[in-house]
Amino acid sequence: MSEYFDAIVVGAGPAGNAAAYTLAKGGLSVLQIERGETPGSKNVQGAILYSDALERIIPDFREDAPLERPILEQRLWVLDDASYIGSTYRSEEFKKGPPNRYTIIRAEFDRWFSSKVQEAGALVICETTVTQLLRDPAGKVVGVRTDRTDGDIHADVVVLADGVNSLLAQRAGFHGELQPKDVALAVKEVLFLSPQVIEDRFNVGEDEGVVIEMMGKITQGMIGTGFLYTNRESLTIGVGCMVSSFKEGGIPPYQLLEDMKNHPAIRPLLRDSEAKEYAAHLIPEGGYKSVPQLYGDGWVMVGDAAGLVNAVHREGSNLAMTSGRLAAETIIELKSESCPMDARYLTEYKRRLDGSFVMADLKKYKDVPDTLHARPQLFTTYPELMSRAAMHMLHVDGTDKKSKQRQIFREFREQRGLLGAASDAYKMWRALR
Amino acid sequence: MHIVVCIKQVPDSAQIRIHPVTNTIMRQGVPAIVNPYDMFALEEALRVRDRLGGGKVTVLTMGPPTAEAALRKSLSLGADDAVLLTDRLFAGSDTLATSFALSQAILRLSEQEPVDIVFTGKQTIDGDTAQVGPGIATRLNLNLLTYVAKIEKVDPEAGSIRVHRRAEGGVQVLEAPMPCLITLLEGVNTLRHGSMPDMFRAARTQITRWGREDAGIDDPTRIGLKGSPTVVTKVFAPKPTAEPATQLEVAGRSPADVAADLVERLFDDSGDLERLLLRQAG
Amino acid sequence: MNANTENARPKGRRFQLDPKFEAYKGVWVFVEQERGEVHPVSWELLGEGRKLADQLGAVLGAVILGGGEEEALADALEKACEEAIGFGADLVYLATGEVLADYRNETYTSALTDLVNTHKPEILMLGATTLGRDLAGSVATTLGTGLTADCTELDIDPETRSLMATRPTFGGSLLCTIQTLNYRPQMATVRPRVMAMPAVDPARSGEIVRSGFGMSEDDVLAKVLEFIPDEAREGAQLPYAEIIVSGGLGMGKPENFKLLFDLAGVLGAEVGASRPVIQAGWVEADRQVGQTGKTVRPRLYIAAGISGAVQHRVGMEGSDVIVAINSDPQAPIFDFATYGIVGDAVQIVPALTEAFRKRLAVTRAAS
């Protein structure tokens, strides 16, 4: 007895779940294959969920999804060794209407999402790894091979949602190996802390959360950022840097995180917490310029597998879900019109993606990765200068403010040269505009 | 040959943490797994079935509806049937009440097809009592074979089984008539990897759910909290009684120097230790 | 017992004992013997039982089951009775019968429940050995009473006169106290080496109550075909080892365990290991120390490359002296070890072997 499905989805992360859910709801027979013991068991814990992308798939998700805290306050810190200078945005407006962002624990969220996929009628099989795509003599993808005996399964179309560094796509020749400069390595830790302590320490109420984005010396000269989120009864803290930076920098990722946790401004926030989980994961951050071919005969690629991550705003799961949904909607339509799942029809998926915020955002920030690579001083010299500047201004020592400003200006010039600083600022502004 | 395997879904205790300040259990994100000891029992049951070239392996669990995942996992490895014993009234059962409920369910299963062997794991990682197996055997009057390391022979004709069981100070080779209950020692076999068709079957099977009455339990005072003679009266974190270690100076010293330092200190602390060493090593 | 109930005393439970259990008095310890050899855990339990009996103002009884043809065996049983009294028993119940020669669940359950039903003790304790756990589960079920396994602490609740049995729960990270309020006897098992070995007093006197166990071999279904003693299998004897050299994942690779065996050779020690080491198949399973392995109480425990996770700790923290060698100064094992050495175990262990060898040679030469 050979199994046949309308679609096979590889991977049960946000992209795969969005695709499988949409396909099953659309009446297609769907098989989803996940290599982890359960959906989410392989996924790095603690993240931000952007409501909009999920709302378009499961409008009433707030009813039973395991959400941690809606975000009330966003802080941005630029740190040097002993201090930080930061900005905070907090608004009661966030509380009006359904919240736009939540902290989540990925393992729980993915498990919930998967239960929805199963309720929608897809067959979900875990602890099974897809090792290879099956192709017909003409090269069209016709199914998958798994690591189990009698493990070949056929389908009209395969949705590749297997996450960053998709080995399947590499093996099939859909794209080459990831370049160190296009991929970041992030390490995260979940630290337990009681809800009361979290609320007191971060100045929020019972159902409110805070996000702190960090940059500066915490990455010890490497290109990257750090972050801290409040969950219901834990904190997520992490730091990510480009793999190429780690290669050059020589400092191991876990050490970087340890050092960051010991930063004098961060350590008090973590006091008395207990580490629960440590994990490392890759993030494709090459942006627009590194997005590969997204479809072909009998296959489409979605989510991290396709490099769809907005590194500047640390958005990934929303691009993943949106691309999963758009691919699924395309497939459903092709199926209803009895079109074959060939590249010439599946190109519609790319067209829709281009028309969505996913590609628009990636395009907008297309120059950021290059800009950052060319200007490591953004992560070292500037934070120090900024902190010194703040120090000068705040330190009441009888010097008049005007002289202080001159002094600050002089320091900037000495450290980086006026032209250099201006050029950095301009390039960064261009890239982020 | 009808074999019943009792398995339990347990929280992965490696991931349970106690809050350092409030001393409460932090359950956030603690995944549920099949009690690892039970997987050895399941594998052995499947092997007995496969060796005899036929028969039926039914997995049985008592637990919340989410314990279905444990049964599906068993099906994916090749179990033939699965029953989930679930009812609010079972909540709070201790080992006596658990073994009562399971034994009633096994009675029901043997009405469908007589049961020859019941397997349980050696113990669970959450209850960790190793009592449920003996409890079931005693209630159903099955020959109890605990800590079985090897099943040498199963003879369906003669209705007997021969096993090696771990005893204190040695291994007992026992022969007993079936029906019997075996609690299996860990590490005596390696779990198989199910085939893809088994995965499909597991994912598609409608799992049988039995409530109290389906399991043939008439008297609700024999299950759950009511049917449990033991009461947990207190849960608390161990007191940190220990002093931190005296660290030996290592900076700038060779391993040989550090080692010599340690030996001196040990012998200075206790002349007994030195005498003991002389005697033992003599 | 049930680890899922975290609630304290359930409301609405009666605390006065059912009148039919009021006759149950006295503390019993099941003295486990195989072929005349008593398991030391039984003596440890008598030591603990003595304290409980004194608290209750009750009598401490020891139960010994056995039998068989050989005279040597009969002598051994008599000797065990005397020893039990020496370790604190006031009364010894000795039941003998041909079917009790080898341990079998069926016969022992029947013999022990008969004795309990006749003499009605309020507390019954057994060693949490393979035999004790096998027997306790069946006896408790037959008697329909509560049983708490693997206790680490026993005490009497002065209010209700009931046994407060404390044991680890949730993977060893918490302790819970369990009581059997409304049933008798209250049963508990305790692992070897958890309780201290009491001093023996050969001058103590006590009474031996003898009875015969009538079941005949024809009535017994399970037959013992053979007994393969452990000596022939060369297993590790950890629980009663005086010195243990133990290794964890920090030893790096299986070949490095040879370094530990070398050190153990010089010290006359046993080699132990943490669970991941067992799981990786570096050494045999019976060397595992910890919650799901053996509890040990040696005079000296050397832990090399072991982080000191709570599940390991509970199995060895009763050691007199703990030496920890770990490359991570933050390793939890340093929180409770006696001596700590921050360093590479692969270098330190051979250095220790050498240092002990030299030092012992010097002492020997001097004496």
Ligand SMILES: Cc1cc2nc3c(=O)[nH]c(=O)nc-3n(C[C@H](O)[C@H](O)[C@H](O)COP(=O)(O)OP(=O)(O)OC[C@H]3O[C@@H](n4cnc5c(N)ncnc54)[C@H](O)[C@@H]3O)c2cc1C
């Ligand atoms: C530290 C860190 C922090 C982040 N924070 C955020 C955040 O706050 N907000 C946000 O929106 N995004 C965040 N992201 C990005 C986000 O996690 C990803 O963009 C998102 O998970 C992508 O979803 P996906 O479904 O494409 O891939 P994944 O979530 O990686 O899922 C892929 C799945 O496929 C399975 N799989 C892989 N190969 C196979 C195979 N051969 N066979 C079967 N199954 C296979 C994997 O086990 C996995 O479950 C963060 C990422 C990191 C690393």
Ligand SMILES: Cc1cc2nc3c(=O)[nH]c(=O)nc-3n(C[C@H](O)[C@H](O)[C@H](O)COP(=O)(O)OP(=O)(O)OC[C@H]3O[C@@H](n4cnc5c(N)ncnc54)[C@H](O)[C@@H]3O)c2cc1C
């Ligand atoms: C239900 C349950 C029951 C368990 N039962 C047990 C049990 O009975 N026994 C048990 O041991 N565990 C048990 N565990 C596992 C336990 O939680 C730990 O995972 C285990 O004890 C860790 O073993 P380890 O110290 O060898 O390994 P790790 O935790 O990996 O520690 C290795 C240590 O070696 C150090 N190290 C590394 N390299 C070197 C070097 N070159 N020199 C010196 N030090 C070095 C590291 O710093 C680290 O501290 C149980 C777990 C569960 C969930």
Ligand SMILES: Nc1ncnc2c1ncn2[C@@H]1O[C@H](COP(=O)(O)O)[C@@H](O)[C@H]1O
């Ligand atoms: N709720 C349960 N459902 C099914 N089997 C169980 C359950 N609890 C315990 N068992 C079985 O009994 C064995 C011993 O459990 P325990 O007495 O809790 O150590 C386990 O290994 C299981 O095989």
